[in-house]
Amino acid sequence: MKKQVNFKKMTEGQALYSLGVRAIEKNGKKGINLPIPGKPGESLFIEASDEKPGAIVASDRKQDRVKGSKKTRCSDCGCAVWISPSTQGMLKRYPDVPVICIACMMKWEQKSPPAG
């Protein structure tokens, strides 16, 4: 019943959009809204920032890789993840920032209270 989406033929923006990710503004801050897998109706706000991120989130689902994605490993659980071209650019800027998968990001979010 699941509709298969071919991310390889999409741009990164199109792929994110198909995953339910939306660019939004919350409390005057620009960011993206990421739906939480397995929790319909719940989503996570990730603030867009030019500052150094605490972690770079990458998808561990092979079908999520967009054109130009590179395979790497989650620095927390070690699973294979795909980093998109824009994320690769971020990684070049901040090579010491850990790359983590979505599952580990959820763990981190639950452990630490949101800042601000």
Ligand SMILES: [Zn+2]
């Ligand atoms: Zn992980």
